[in-house]
Amino acid sequence: MMIKSMAEYAANGEMPEVLFWVGCAGSFDQRAQKITKAFAQILDKVGVKFAILGKEEMCTGDPARRAGNEFLFQMMAYNNIQTLNGYGIKKIVTACPHCFNVFKNEYPALGGTYEVIHHTTFLQGLINDGRVRLKEGGSFKGKKITYHDSCYLGRGNNIYEAPREVLQALDVELVEMKRCRTNGLCCGAGGAQMFKEEEKGTTRINFERAEEAIDTGANIIAANCPFCTTMLGDGLKNKEKEDDIQVMDIAEMVAQSLAE
Amino acid sequence: MQLVQQILFILISGVSIYLFAKKVGEIRRNILLGRKEDLTDNPGQRWKNMTLLALGQKKMFKRPIPAMLHLFVYAGFIIINAEILEIILDGVTGHHRLFAPLLGSLYSVLIGCFEILAVLVLLGCAIFLFRRNIIKVPRLVQSELKGWPENDANLILITEIVLMTLFLSMNTADLVLQSRGVEHYTATDTFWITGMFTGLFSGLSDGTLMGIERGGWWLHIIGVLAFMNYLPYSKHFHIIVAFPNAYYMRLKNQGEAQNMPEIQKEVLYMMEPDKAPTDAAPAEPQRFGAKDVMDLSWKNLMDAYACTECGRCTAMCPANQTGKTLSPRKIMMDTRDRLEEVGANINKNKEFQDDGKTLVHDYISVEELRACTTCQACVEACPVTIDPLNIIMQLRRYLIMEESNSPEEWNLMFNNVETNMAPWKFSPDDRDKWAEEMMQA
Numbered sequence: 001m002m003i004k005s006m007a008e009y010a011a012n013g014e015m016p017e018v019l020f021w022v023g024c025a026g027s028f029d030q031r032a033q034k035i036t037k038a039f040a041q042i043l044d045k046v047g048v049k050f051a052i053l054g055k056e057e058m059c060t061g062d063p064a065r066r067a068g069n070e071f072l073f074q075m076m077a078y079n080n081i082q083t084l085n086g087y088g089i090k091k092i093v094t095a096c097p098h099c100f101n102v103f104k105n106e107y108p109a110l111g112g113t114y115e116v117i118h119h120t121t122f123l124q125g126l127i128n129d130g131r132v133r134l135k136e137g138g139s140f141k142g143k144k145i146t147y148h149d150s151c152y153l154g155r156g157n158n159i160y161e162a163p164r165e166v167l168q169a170l171d172v173e174l175v176e177m178k179r180c181r182t183n184g185l186c187c188g189a190g191g192a193q194m195f196k197e198e199e200k201g202t203t204r205i206n207f208e209r210a211e212e213a214i215d216t217g218a219n220i221i222a223a224n225c226p227f228c229t230t231m232l233g234d235g236l237k238n239k240e241k242e243d244d245i246q247v248m249d250i251a252e253m254v255a256q257s258l259a260e
Numbered sequence: 261m262q263l264v265q266q267i268l269f270i271l272i273s274g275v276s277i278y279l280f281a282k283k284v285g286e287i288r289r290n291i292l293l294g295r296k297e298d299l300t301d302n303p304g305q306r307w308k309n310m311t312l313l314a315l316g317q318k319k320m321f322k323r324p325i326p327a328m329l330h331l332f333v334y335a336g337f338i339i340i341n342a343e344i345l346e347i348i349l350d351g352v353t354g355h356h357r358l359f360a361p362l363l364g365s366l367y368s369v370l371i372g373c374f375e376i377l378a379v380l381v382l383l384g385c386a387i388f389l390f391r392r393n394i395i396k397v398p399r400l401v402q403s404e405l406k407g408w409p410e411n412d413a414n415l416i417l418i419t420e421i422v423l424m425t426l427f428l429s430m431n432t433a434d435l436v437l438q439s440r441g442v443e444h445y446t447a448t449d450t451f452w453i454t455g456m457f458t459g460l461f462s463g464l465s466d467g468t469l470m471g472i473e474r475g476g477w478w479l480h481i482i483g484v485l486a487f488m489n490y491l492p493y494s495k496h497f498h499i500i501v502a503f504p505n506a507y508y509m510r511l512k513n514q515g516e517a518q519n520m521p522e523i524q525k526e527v528l529y530m531m532e533p534d535k536a537p538t539d540a541a542p543a544e545p546q547r548f549g550a551k552d553v554m555d556l557s558w559k560n561l562m563d564a565y566a567c568t569e570c571g572r573c574t575a576m577c578p579a580n581q582t583g584k585t586l587s588p589r590k591i592m593m594d595t596r597d598r599l600e601e602v603g604a605n606i607n608k609n610k611e612f613q614d615d616g617k618t619l620v621h622d623y624i625s626v627e628e629l630r631a632c633t634t635c636q637a638c639v640e641a642c643p644v645t646i647d648p649l650n651i652i653m654q655l656r657r658y659l660i661m662e663e664s665n666s667p668e669e670w671n672l673m674f675n676n677v678e679t680n681m682a683p684w685k686f687s688p689d690d691r692d693k694w695a696e697e698m699m700q701a
Contacts, residue, residue, distance in 0.1 A: 029684075193633050
């Protein structure tokens with residue numbers, strides 16, 4: 001398959017339907033790369049004309065801002081907005097709720113205003129429009145699945161239903177954890193915690209969350225964020241459940257269920 | 261004798277109101293010590309928020325049982341204040357039950373309603389005491405509540421119980437006196453609740469009953485005035501501040517962190533020097549982030565006075581649930597305590613004299629600030645729209661930008677973002693390696 005960069009589109013005087021903002025985790029983290037590939041595969045298969053920035057993409061600055069390093073955040077934001085505005089980009093889709101939040105809510109004040117869509121909402125749209133067609137009786141049909149609300153999609157931006165609707169379209173048996181939607185429990189990675197040890201406590205946040213997911217009896221934990229995916233995976237390992245329960249991004253589940 | 265009572269009443273009320281207004285003025289001054297922040301846009305939405313959240317208690321109902329009990333106490337408080345109006349007018353004019361002849365049979369219905377509410381308040385407060393002291397609901401007995409906050413809570417509940425008991429015994433005695441046709445006691449229809457208890461008092465003499473009635477009346481109104489003056493020193497002040505606090509809440513998605521235009525500008529001038537103003541006077545040195553309460557916004561400071569220490573934020577905080585020292589409630593309590601200390605300093609010295617203390621370090625530790633995952637559970641949980649995360653973020657900014665106080669792992673992450681454009685040490689050239697792999701496959 002072909003994946004074109006924004007530079008290539010621009011060289012031909014063309015504009016893609018949407019820019020796929022991959023994000024650092026999606027670009028470099030081995031686990032998250034699978035999510036990136038699954039989402040790109042879906043876009044390619046259903047014929048969404050998309051571009052990536054490729055080597056021109058940079059960290060949005062979100063972890064720096066959350067840690068308190070506003071200066072570094074502003075520098076990253078300045079550079080990214082220069083790039084995005086330089087290409088005249090209007091519409092961005094991303095598989096990372098942190099990138100999504102920072103584009104949607106924080107870049108406009110800095111001169112970067114775009115239509116920003118999280119990939120789960122984008123997938124829901126593609127399913128509703130009939131562009132994504134799913135296998136009858138796909139591999140997730142009737143499977144017990146629990147959905148983990150990421151903080152930056154859920155509480156941060158009030159998106160609770162779109163990912164659940166995609167799961168419903170996959171015909172899964174959705175079981176909710178005790179703490180879900182507005183009461184959801186963090187995976188432990190937000191606020192730049194991903195990049196340092198947790199402070200001293202009685203347990204780790206991702207252990208606590210994994211335990212709650214295990215308690216639902218689900219076979220799969222559906223996630224929408226590369227950081228949640230990593231944290232929950234580590235949580236399952238700690239409970240020695242990594243062979244019984246899988247953490248999957250919703251894009252991976254859809255990619256596996258695409259009709260031929 | 262009557263005249264003496266009237267004069268005494270006016271005197272006590274006047275002094276109470278003066279003291280209350282003075283303390284409220286001090287609190288207002290304290291709040292305005294904060295940085296400016298414009299929160300007046302979209303008044304329509306703001307009125308709606310205040311109506312739904314403060315008046316309508318919308319978010320309280322996330323926890324239905326305490327919400328119901330709170331509603332009893334809250335409705336009782338608001339409606340019984342209508343009764344206070346009559347008490348005050350009686351006190352000033354020397355009449356007794358001034359509204360009774362004016363309202364006719366409606367009067368007893370009204371008093372009946374107040375009595376039902378009084379009983380609900382009694383019940384609510386008793387169960388609240390039970391939850392705090394006997395069942396020990398976890399969020400109501402956490403470590404930051406040891407000492408004064410715990411006593412404050414119990415004192416409020418006991419006072420309300422005493423006030424309601426005085427109100428009810430005063431009415432009971434009144435009914436017996438009425439039935440005996442004692443002068444000055446206007447005959448009304450029987451009251452719904454206290455009408456059932458007149459038997460308890462029927463053996464008492466007129467004099468004793470008048471003692472109970474007058475004693476109840478005086479203690480009730482003095483209790484109310486004293487309680488009013490206690491409010492601004494107590495967490496219970498939330499009954500007032502909750503309203504403006506909901507009105508002035510930040511209207512934005514919870515995920516949005518506040519921008520820092522001063523640093524945005526600095527970066528812009530660095531990247532595009534031609535845009536930097538050449539003739540501008542050097543900017544006043546300003547602190548990046550917040551070290552002490554004066555560096556916070558006035559809204560953060562109002563939040564601190566709106567907090568009634570219910571601990572819903574802390575109960576939802578993932579860091580706190582997993583045993584870390586961070587408690588969003590403690591952040592709010594610390595902010596208020598420090599602000600009160602600063603206020604006392606200003607009262608004493610006319611203007612703030614450096615006392616060698618700051619909100620960060622002396623009240624809130626670095627460890628607490630480090631543990632926050634910015635998940636917004638505390639913001640979501642607060643029934644009166646307090647935003648502890650906003651304060652945490654400003655204190656973190658101070659730690660990083662002014663003190664360079666950062667864990668080594670974060671320094672590494674900052675370095676990577678700056679040099680590799682990603683928080684990890686990968687080559688920027690490999691950013692689209694996944695795409696190449698897909699194209700080759």
